[in-house]
Amino acid sequence: MAIDRFSLIRQGEKIAVAVSGGKDSQTVLYLLNKLYGGVTAISIDEGIPSYRDATLEDMKEFCARYSIPYQIHSFEHAFGQKLETFLQRGAPACRSCGVLRRHLLNKHAQGFDKIATGHNLDDECQNVLMNLLKGTLSLASKLGPMSGVMKREGFVQRIKPLYFCSEKEITTYAFLMGFPVRFNECPHATDGFRSAVRDRLNDLEFRQSGTKLRLIENFLMILPALKTIPEGMLRSCTNCGSPSANAVCNACKTVEAFAHA
Amino acid sequence: MHIFIERTNEKKQIHFNGTVVQLLAALKINPEAVIVSRNHELLTEAEHIQTTDEIQILSVVSGG
Numbered sequence: 001m002a003i004d005r006f007s008l009i010r011q012g013e014k015i016a017v018a019v020s021g022g023k024d025s026q027t028v029l030y031l032l033n034k035l036y037g038g039v040t041a042i043s044i045d046e047g048i049p050s051y052r053d054a055t056l057e058d059m060k061e062f063c064a065r066y067s068i069p070y071q072i073h074s075f076e077h078a079f080g081q082k083l084e085t086f087l088q089r090g091a092p093a094c095r096s097c098g099v100l101r102r103h104l105l106n107k108h109a110q111g112f113d114k115i116a117t118g119h120n121l122d123d124e125c126q127n128v129l130m131n132l133l134k135g136t137l138s139l140a141s142k143l144g145p146m147s148g149v150m151k152r153e154g155f156v157q158r159i160k161p162l163y164f165c166s167e168k169e170i171t172t173y174a175f176l177m178g179f180p181v182r183f184n185e186c187p188h189a190t191d192g193f194r195s196a197v198r199d200r201l202n203d204l205e206f207r208q209s210g211t212k213l214r215l216i217e218n219f220l221m222i223l224p225a226l227k228t229i230p231e232g233m234l235r236s237c238t239n240c241g242s243p244s245a246n247a248v249c250n251a252c253k254t255v256e257a258f259a260h261a
Numbered sequence: 262m263h264i265f266i267e268r269t270n271e272k273k274q275i276h277f278n279g280t281v282v283q284l285l286a287a288l289k290i291n292p293e294a295v296i297v298s299r300n301h302e303l304l305t306e307a308e309h310i311q312t313t314d315e316i317q318i319l320s321v322v323s324g325g
Binding site: 167168170171172175176198199202203205206 | 291292293294296298303319321322
């Protein structure tokens, strides 16, 4: 299990669990609450119509069922507009959503020792292959069961307890446990490249069982070498104070570019 | 057999007798990408299904 193998959680640590309402986040929240207790669930509401409202309702039901403290923080409250408005103003869907979500998650997880996410074996395999195929292998240094290259002030480290669990295993578990999950995708998840990589990986896994796990085990062997690639100067955003590789963080750049007409 | 494919919100009615993995092959669906249930009971790939069954095919790809 990833938690034991990589010492992802130490005794007494305060853990926030990033939850979207999907099968992965419900599963990781359930398991961490059962194993450690005292976790807090945090959702970021991008305001995606006919999707996010429903998954947040699933999450509320789940947290009530298992008596888990639950926080929801919205794009509209933080940035003055929902994701749809950013997209209407030309922001790239998945990239801007990811930047803004991670920014809010880090902000609201201050005071916690770690943020656990539901990222799984399939996610990691796709990310590794996509970085390799795009020629951005240095970005892969940010992957792995524990994110980040080095500790930085204000950055709450992210961990992936489901690192070795496949999407199929997690879906099976969520189904058998009767979690209130909708098996649907974000309407903006139109990354053709990721879909192509996912489909090819599933084809290979079907033909040669264990392909995904072997890919990740081999990636983990080279990850220490990738982490020696200089990350650049670490600083605080001059606008919001969040950890940033540049003078202004990506979240503030996104808001500046797409939040004002 | 009535089949509901959740990812595409598609309902089909076909005549089929065989295993789950054979049904998925006939529908050109990769077993790695789905789980299959009958009357909300999970089925293994080797399980035999009959033409009178009500089958749900759920995508393991979800979220965004």
